[in-house]
Amino acid sequence: MRNKKNRIIKILAVLFAVILIVLISSAARLVRINITDTSTPVLKNLNSFFGLLEKVTPFAALKEENRILRDRVDLLTRMAVETKVVIDDNARLSTLLDFRKMIPYKSIPAQVIGRDPSNWSNSLIIDKGSSTGIRTNMAVMSTRGLVGRIVEVGKLSCKALLITDPNLKVGVLIRRNRQGGIMTGWPGGRCKIIYISLDSDVRPGDKVMTAGFGSVFPKGILIGEIEKVGKEEGRLYKYAILKPSQDLSRLEEVLCIIR
Amino acid sequence: MNRYSFYIISIAAFLIQLLLLDHIKIAGAKPDLLVLLVVFFAIFFGPGIGAEAGFIYGLFKDIYSLDLFGVNIVPLSLLGIITGVLSPKLFRESRLTQLLLVFISSVLYMIIHYFVSSLILKISYATLPEYLTGLILPSSFYTAMLSLILFPVLINRYRLKENAEYL
Numbered sequence: 001m002r003n004k005k006n007r008i009i010k011i012l013a014v015l016f017a018v019i020l021i022v023l024i025s026s027a028a029r030l031v032r033i034n035i036t037d038t039s040t041p042v043l044k045n046l047n048s049f050f051g052l053l054e055k056v057t058p059f060a061a062l063k064e065e066n067r068i069l070r071d072r073v074d075l076l077t078r079m080a081v082e083t084k085v086v087i088d089d090n091a092r093l094s095t096l097l098d099f100r101k102m103i104p105y106k107s108i109p110a111q112v113i114g115r116d117p118s119n120w121s122n123s124l125i126i127d128k129g130s131s132t133g134i135r136t137n138m139a140v141m142s143t144r145g146l147v148g149r150i151v152e153v154g155k156l157s158c159k160a161l162l163i164t165d166p167n168l169k170v171g172v173l174i175r176r177n178r179q180g181g182i183m184t185g186w187p188g189g190r191c192k193i194i195y196i197s198l199d200s201d202v203r204p205g206d207k208v209m210t211a212g213f214g215s216v217f218p219k220g221i222l223i224g225e226i227e228k229v230g231k232e233e234g235r236l237y238k239y240a241i242l243k244p245s246q247d248l249s250r251l252e253e254v255l256c257i258i259r
Numbered sequence: 260m261n262r263y264s265f266y267i268i269s270i271a272a273f274l275i276q277l278l279l280l281d282h283i284k285i286a287g288a289k290p291d292l293l294v295l296l297v298v299f300f301a302i303f304f305g306p307g308i309g310a311e312a313g314f315i316y317g318l319f320k321d322i323y324s325l326d327l328f329g330v331n332i333v334p335l336s337l338l339g340i341i342t343g344v345l346s347p348k349l350f351r352e353s354r355l356t357q358l359l360l361v362f363i364s365s366v367l368y369m370i371i372h373y374f375v376s377s378l379i380l381k382i383s384y385a386t387l388p389e390y391l392t393g394l395i396l397p398s399s400f401y402t403a404m405l406s407l408i409l410f411p412v413l414i415n416r417y418r419l420k421e422n423a424e425y426l
Binding site: 006007010011014015017028029031032035036043046047050114115116117118119120121123125151152159161164165166167186187188189190192249250 | 273274276277278279280281282284286287288289291293305306307310311313314319320321322323324325326328329331336340369372376385389390392393394397398
């Protein structure tokens with residue numbers, strides 16, 4: 001009997017706490033930034049520890065060498081694609097307008113120390129915060145292309161929303177035909193480009209880059225490749241499903257862009 | 260079950276969920292260890308512990324993700340209570356029952372999460388059927404499969420027997 005009474009009290013206490021937390025969600029945001037900050041050293045050390053465990057396994061040297069070479073290939077591939085864009089841009093702009101050259105951007109390197117525990121939002125916890133110059137709305141990229149945008153900043157850590165999250169929107173350009181669109185995250189680790197006009201000849205395999213609209217993402221950063229194109233039912237637009245240029249679940253280091 | 264083992268298992272599960280589970284993602288879906296544990300505690304220890312586990316794990320998810328605060332606490336706490344209330348009416352020692360309970364609970368949790376998020380945030384470019392096929396069903400299936408490995412380990416750890424006084 002007493003046990004049952006205790007159980008009911010416990011359930012009511014949990015429900016009360018749930019309601020209270022939902023009511024004070026704005027204050028809770030501050031609390032969670034501080035909790036994430038406090039746990040940053042622990043997460044950083046644990047992350048290094050798990051990394052060390054992987055390195056102790058056999059063929060560690062070969063694995064490491066392979067990883068370095070892969071990173072180098074990725075970097076060169078991205079540079080080749082982006083250089084092509086710059087060449088295209090120069091050729092096109094010099095005949096049309098006396099446009100200023102693209103402004104090169106500075107960046108802050110950071111390490112990924114945690115990932116989103118839920119299946120819903122796609123985010124990363126990064127080991128740099130406001131003390132190293134990180135601000136909200138900075139673009140985040142890796143050696144293979146665009147990763148996301150900084151959303152929450154603590155003193156020692158920050159959270160970045162990934163391009164595969166449905167709450168992130170990026171203005172994009174399809175490199176081959178300069179067709180614009182808006183990209184948003186899509187379930188299953190993909191992205192979706194919406195508002196593509198019906199007469200556009202978007203094709204699977206087309207490379208997609210940032211358009212540089214707004215003040216968050218610099219122009220010309222590689223995002224990924226179109227996998228599938230379709231027509232929105234009941235709408236006068238096409239859509240395209242895009243595969244990001246990298247596996248975002250395996251990112252280790254990122255660059256936060258200063259504009 | 261003593262409190263220490265509950266908290267040790269919970270902390271281990273938090274860290275695995277936060278640091279390691281992204282490495283075993285398949286087609287963008289990863290298993291949800293925390294939903295699996297809420298269902299386990301609710302099935303074998305009743306709605307009180309189920310609600311407590313749901314609340315703590317939901318709070319953890321809300322702190323470390325970019326979800327709207329409270330959007331994980333509510334469905335996970337409810338899941339703990341509902342599974343705990345329903346499970347005595349089922350043959351909970353059956354592997355098939357456990358598998359189905361984990362699968363259904365995970366699907367329910369994600370559907371509640373979808374509705375709460377889209378009602379409050381009002382921004383979702385994917386519809387529920389698209390989420391179902393792209394995320395909810397694959398990750399729930401993955402979580403249910405993981406329960407086949409983890410439930411026997413946890414049952415053995417707690418030496419659970421039918422009609423035993425667990426708490």
